[in-house]
Amino acid sequence: MQHQMEDFIRALRAADVKVSPAESIDAHEAVARIGYADRELLKDALCATLAKSEDEVRRFDRAFDNFFARDPFDFAMPPPPPEGGEAAPPEARLEDVSEEAAGSELAQIILAGDSTALTQAMEKAAQAAQVSEIRLSTQKSRLTRRLLDEMGVAEIEKIISQARRLEGEGGNALADRLEAGRKIVAAEAQRYVQRQHDLYAAESGRQLREELLARKALNAEGGIDPVDLQMMQALVRKMAKRLADRYSRRRNRARKGHLDVRRTLRQSMAYGGVPFNVVWKTERVDKPKIIAICDVSKSVAAAAQFLLTFLYSLNEVVDRMDAYAFSGRMIPVNQILDEHGVDKAILEVLKLIGFQQTDYGRALQDFAENHLDKLDRHTTVIFLGDARSNYADPRLDIMRTIHERSRSVIWLNPEPESYWNQGDSVMNRYLPFCHLAKTCNTLDQLERIIEDVLRQYVPH
Template sequence: MQGTLEQFFRALRAADVRVSPAEAIDATRAVAVTGFADRTLFKDALCATLAKSADEVDRFEATFEAFFARDPVAAEPPPAPLSEREAEQVAESPLAQAVLQGDAAAVQQAMEEAAREAGVTEIRLTTQRSRMTRRLLEEMGLDQIEAIIARARRLPDGEGQGLADRLEAARGRLFEQAQAYVQRQHDLYAATSARELREERLVRKQLNADGGVDPVDYALMQQLVRKMARRLATKYARRRRAAQRGHLDIRKTLRRSTAHGGVPFEIAWKVKKVDRPSIVVICDVSKSVAAFAQFLLTFLYSLNEVVERLDAFAFSGRLIPVGDILDDHAVDQAIFKVLQEIGFQSTDYGQALADFAENHLDSLDRKTTVIILGDGRSNHAEPRLDLMKQIHDRSRAVIWLNPEPESYWGQGDSVMNRYARFCHVAKQCGTLEQLERVIEDVLRSYVPH
């Protein structure tokens, strides 16, 4: 039964029910107490130890019913017992005997044992179903049934026709049952693989104007961004706590121990103050980079656990603060609100920098990281490099993310190569994968190693 439970844990993980090794051990211990005879008690014991939320309870119940379901075997007993000659012909095949005698339990057991040998639970793609079905039937002993049918057809005077007809009918029913079994395994185990393949494609998808986001993929990409943010938030919150804990202060600990006869009841630590990231993000929301701006803002606003301050600004022709808009609306809705106010204007990076310097330059200090998202194409307007230098000098770091390849920088109306001189980091960033690496670098810079 341990192997069955491990397969069930795999099926739960495929259904987005997180099962840690510790939880799997707890579930195994609970089942050892309750036993397997009472299905309801067995199910409740697993649910209590594995499902942590209402959504996970729903997914657990659906997975449990699918995993422990048993398809009915459509094998009917023969109208009369097998003759002595027929019994001799099928003696070499336990599967043929089971289907002719209508032994549904034996057929089901044979199918599950054959599934383990055939590796049916390793199915990952829809295209594998036919091959897995055939492999399952071969492991069950279908070749023996087909050989018996062929021999029975060759018997003189049609002596074996009745046996051959019944076995052919049973073979058809076995095909149907095997197909249903493989489909169920696909539904249990392959959903995660298909989603992971799709996610892997999306995190590498270019988000510039020419590679815009398909509406079908947009919701999944938003989920991916939030998942990346949660992963980084968890990782760097843990690192920050470890850094804050510091090292043992031996001198102070020994001084405190004198009050207790030299026993170090009160431990003293050398605590180092660790700053939480303070981030200012300036986003170009013109058509060429609006989609990427949405994902960048979604990412940063999902890091609220580890970011002390986040000031967001957007521009196309002029620059405005968008923090209040983002606080009151979802990011995708907020972008439309921003576009209604400043969209459809001629992109002017110089004017945007002037607006920022006039109203918000004093908010920058040596603890602030400035992230600028844009392609650096300013329609031949004055780039205001002097203001870019001021932002550089007042900030902890200036990071410029440009969705365009570096070979395009400086071509046409692009002044990206001139802005890059006043950036601590300036790099192409056109995919979610690249975005995650950049944000992780920012968070890492605030935590001592």
């Protein structure tokens, strides 16, 4: 049973339920105490031991029900002869075929219609065939064939061929029953392998898909497929949650700080020098204040949507986030984001300011006239855009002011650096006023840059 528990824990990890070695030991101890007889008790005990959040409980329930599913086999029996009709000829026996046929365990199970024995035989064969090692959907056919070979289906096919060569109708009757049973076993083997794929490979397949989408260009020609867009939005939220969890923990550790020896000794003087009250050094940890200024022209709109989704999913670690969008004129979009959600906000913004000629200078002037007072030394300003201003005045004076007033200015440009000084791009003219300027054309790049922003606010 230990092997089965180890497989179940692997299935949980494949389903993104975090199981530590200590929790694995606790789970084995719980099973040793309660056994496998009571399914609900086993499920509750393992859930209490291994699942640590509502999301993990849902994943645990699915994995448990799938792992411990035992669907009975349905052996098709030949129909009885019609009333008044001729009786079916007596069926041949396995001994009549050959000694090898008489010793076939699978043939005996099929003829006996013993679904329990067949289930046990399939699980034993699956262990020998290492079906639980499945990682890709392309392995299903090969592992199904290997499972059937381990069960002895090739031997059944040989017995069927021999039975049909026997004299009389009894051999054909035996062959027909074995053939029907072979088809059932093959179908159940496919279902078994599919269930193992769902347990061990479905999540890894999803992770592979996420890795590919994380590297997908956000400004690809033809746009992003709607199915991919939905998955990428979910991936952005997952990335944001991962960063929020990581930097929330670092912030808590930063509060504890180090031992303040001077204050500890001063406090201990009231107790004869015994340090009853230990005083720790404290550090003030500021949450980031972020201002996001996004170009929502056609070539950059998709990247802007993902950036806003990312930032708005960081509520735990961001003190304040003000978002602005422009193509020609600039407008604040916080209220639009609150009312319509990030997924639909870009469409609403385009209705208000879309289809205008891109003008970075005009947008910066709007920001300076209406929102410059929101900048301070704790604010990080993130620009997202290709810096293509249609040869208009780029208003470098305003960029200099933003650079001087803010903690840092970060520019995310979807275009590669080789394009930054071509045509109407003024990216190189903005570079002196940016603390960091990076090509940002994938979700992977976006995650790394946002992490760099958060790391600035965490003392080391």
